[in-house]
Amino acid sequence: MTAPRRTPGRRPGGPDTRGEILTAARESFAEKGFSATSIRAVARHAGVDAALVHHYFDSKDDLFVEAMALPIDPRQVAFRILDGPRDQLGRRIASVFLGVWESADGQQRMKAIFRSVVSSDEVARLMREGISEMIIQPVARALDVPDATLRVGMVATQLIGVAMARYLVGLEPVASVDLQTLIDRLAPVLQLHLTG
Structure with a gap:
């Protein structure tokens, strides 16, 4: 009895193909950054066909979100922020951002991301590019003012300062103030940056 002939080309998906694709994506994003990483390059690195990557992930954005183990999809963040009256943008931003940090799983992941960003230039660049493309740019476009990118920046x-003080450093009284009070104090400051 003869062994079945293997056809040339990329190997088919196996039990942990998805995990191997995510590993290849993490490495590619870290090495090349968000913009220079492509689905095709990730597929090559994982030793699979690009169609198999598309089978597991609809887009490069999806791949980024999963590879970085983000607790929330940045595209959903942008949608939730922009869905509502312009004069409440600051409150929605504060609520969405702090809401992610307030869940146990979200806080654990965000702490890991923040620590990685602070300790690794590559991770910082990667997060900067990905978050810029999926959150900052859409919000800046919606503001439709000449200095929109600076305002969103x-x-x-x-937000980074509040997160560091409350969740990483434990700076009192910011660390222990109730969430609603924190949002009430933060929202007008964010709104001033955006529309003031």
């Missing part, structure tokens, strides 16, 4: 600095 200033919001990001406020």
Whole structure:
């Protein structure tokens, strides 16, 4: 009895093909950054056909979200932020961002991401590119003002500072104040950056 002939080309998907694709994606994103990483390059690195990558992940954005183990899809964040009156943008941003941090799983993942960003230039660049493309740019386009990117960037600095103080450093009283009070204090500052 003869062994079945193997056809030339990429290997078919196996039991952990999805995991191997995610590993290849993490490595590619870390090495090349978000913009320079392609589905085809990830497929080559994982030793599979690009169609198999598309079988598991609809787009490069989907691949990025899963590879980085983000607790929330950045595209959903942008949608939730933009869905509502313009004069409530600051409140929605504060609520969505802090809401991610307030869940146990979200806080654990966000702490890991923040620590990685601080300790690795590659991870920082990768997160900067991915978050910029999926959150900052859509929000800036929606503002439709000449300095929109700077305005949204200033919001990001406020959010990063609050997250560091409350969840990583434990700076009191910011660390223990109730969530609603924190949102009430933060929202007008974010709104001023966006539309003031």
